[in-house]
Amino acid sequence: MKKHIFISSLLFAICTTVYAQGNSQQQHGADNSKQISARYADDKKLCAEESNSSTRMQCLRDAKEEYDKSIASAKTNSTSNKSNEKSTHTCAECGKVIAVDIQDKKGEGSALGVIAGGVVGGLLGNQVGGGTGRSLATIAGAAGGAYAGNKVEANMKTSKIWVVSVHYDNDSKNTYEFDHDPGYRVGELIRRNGNGIEKR
Known part of the structure; x- marks a missing residue:
């Protein structure tokens, strides 16, 4: 049995x-x-x-x-x-810092820079030649000044940013920008938190 x-x-x-x-x-x-x-x-x-x-x-x-x-x-x-x-099962929200780069982020010129540059350029152009030539120089000076003013303002607003690159456990990658040193180091374990990241 x-x-x-x-x-x-x-x-x-x-x-x-x-x-x-x-x-x-x-x-x-x-x-x-x-x-x-x-x-x-x-x-x-x-x-x-x-x-x-x-x-x-x-x-x-x-x-x-x-x-x-x-x-x-x-x-x-x-x-x-x-x-x-x-x-x-991988933790889709978990990852590791693979790079931290400090970069220059160019600012953007505003209407103020365009206007100020245009006025200065127009004044300088107005001092060139006479009659129709002076009018054309004034217009050209205003246009060139507006462009230059915009670029000067943008350069003045250039700032440093910290770009943190992350490789997630599910094999996806992403980068995050910070306007100050976030304190992350290469190899550090992190977790996604909304649109940002935090240390694990």
């Missing part, structure tokens, strides 16, 4: 392994437990058919032993699968 129980348990183990390939780990765990219990119930029915009481008791002990082994094995596999699942 023990041999029959062993064979049925072996066949059951093979069936559950094949069955697992087409189902999720969670569903498989629940179905596996049901099948183990069903197999145990069938084994107890077989044992009940034994005419000798001592043989019947031994059969029940063997069935219980196989049931306990199957339950323990299923729990071990479930725990192992959960651990593997956790280790394969």
Whole structure:
């Protein structure tokens, strides 16, 4: 009888392994437990058919032993699968600093720079030549002065920025700009926080 129980348990183990390939780990765990219990119930029915009481008791002990082994094995596999699942999941919000660069960020000229440059250029152009030539020089001076004024203002507003490059665990990359030293160093572990980052 023990041999029959062993064979049925072996066949059951093979069936559950094949069955697992087409189902999720969670569903498989629940179905596996049901099948183990069903197999145990069938084994107890077989044992009940034994005419000798001592043989019947031994059969029940063997069935219980196989049931306990199957339950323990299923729990071990479930725990192992959960651990593997956790280790394969990446933290999409987690990453590492791969570069910190200090760069010059050019400012933008405003209408004030254009107007001031145009006035100065127009005044200078007005002092050149006479008649129609003076008018043309005034217009050219105003246009050139407006352009120059815009560029001068933009250069005056140039500032330093810190550009932090991050490589995320999900293999994506991003850069973040700061108007002051954020204190990040290459190799430092960070986490995405909204539109910015923070240390882990």
